[in-house]
Amino acid sequence: MTESRTQRVLVVTDAAEPSKSLRDAIRHRAEAGDAQFRLVVLNPARAELHLLHPERHDRAAAAEVTLRSALPQLELAAHAPVIGSVSVRHDPMDAIEETLFAEPVDEILLDVPAHHLSSWLHQDLEHRLAHFKIPVVTIRHEA
Numbered sequence: 001m002t003e004s005r006t007q008r009v010l011v012v013t014d015a016a017e018p019s020k021s022l023r024d025a026i027r028h029r030a031e032a033g034d035a036q037f038r039l040v041v042l043n044p045a046r047a048e049l050h051l052l053h054p055e056r057h058d059r060a061a062a063a064e065v066t067l068r069s070a071l072p073q074l075e076l077a078a079h080a081p082v083i084g085s086v087s088v089r090h091d092p093m094d095a096i097e098e099t100l101f102a103e104p105v106d107e108i109l110l111d112v113p114a115h116h117l118s119s120w121l122h123q124d125l126e127h128r129l130a131h132f133k134i135p136v137v138t139i140r141h142e143a
Helices: 020-032 054-078 092-102 116-120 125-132
Strands: 007-013 035-041 082-086 107-111 136-138
Touching: 007 020, 007 092, 020 035, 020 054, 020 107, 035 054, 035 092, 054 082, 092 125, 107 125, 125 136
Parallel strands: 007 035, 007 107, 035 082, 107 136
Antiparallel strands: none
């Protein structure tokens, strides 16, 4: 008999306040099997700002406050504690790579807007993450 272990799910979003779609996706994943959720919110500062620029840290601190107040909603959806933080990174690929190098991840849930041109060129986030050989689920929002 094979014993299943808790799956470590990395959730990446660009909004510190979770959308209904994100909460629903976490609830659905939690109901599908034992999962531990790690939420990374992308830094809301402009992408062109240097990592040490004060605005990047100020915007991250404000997003962290929003995230802390939103965590109970996510934990209710996950039926378990959710580890959440705001990344110093603005780019989702950078934030994901930084997390993957720091901790083990079995699955990725993406809640970031798609860029139409990058999808055409197969340079979208899902294709860029394929080399990690980790299942990626993109959350689709209601229109």
